[in-house]
Amino acid sequence: GFSYLTNKNLLKEIMGGKVLLIGGIDTVKLHGGKPEDVREDVRKTLEVFKDCPGYIIMDGHNVAPGTPVENLNAITDAAEEFGRF
Numbered sequence: 001g002f003s004y005l006t007n008k009n010l011l012k013e014i015m016g017g018k019v020l021l022i023g024g025i026d027t028v029k030l031h032g033g034k035p036e037d038v039r040e041d042v043r044k045t046l047e048v049f050k051d052c053p054g055y056i057i058m059d060g061h062n063v064a065p066g067t068p069v070e071n072l073n074a075i076t077d078a079a080e081e082f083g084r085f
Contacts (some may be wrong), residue, residue: 001060004028004041008048016052023060024049025075031064035074040080057083 001023002011008024013023024045029037042057049055057079063072 001062003060003062008045012048012052016049017054020054020056021049021052022056022058023057024057025059027059027062027064029077030059030071031067032051033071035068035070038071038072038074042075043082046082 002021004024004026006024011021025038026033026041029041045057049057056077059075
């Protein structure tokens with residue numbers, strides 16, 4: 001998995017379509033933000049990787065204790081809405 005701090009465009013340019021890429025969601029927003037913040041982050045991340053085979057959107061294995069369930073649900077909801085290419 002990769003962190004939200006990773007340069008997504010550079011990662012896609014170098015590794016996109018060659019390996020499975022997992023991650024990208026801002027875990028600070030995930031833990032302390034609102035569902036709308038998470039939703040927008042998912043939308044922006046999917047926009048970068050929309051033409052990248054083998055990309056899985058998720059948190060990069062860093063969900064902090066106390067992360068609101070509503071924010072986790074926002075990942076799924078946004079992925080279903082924006083993740084169809």
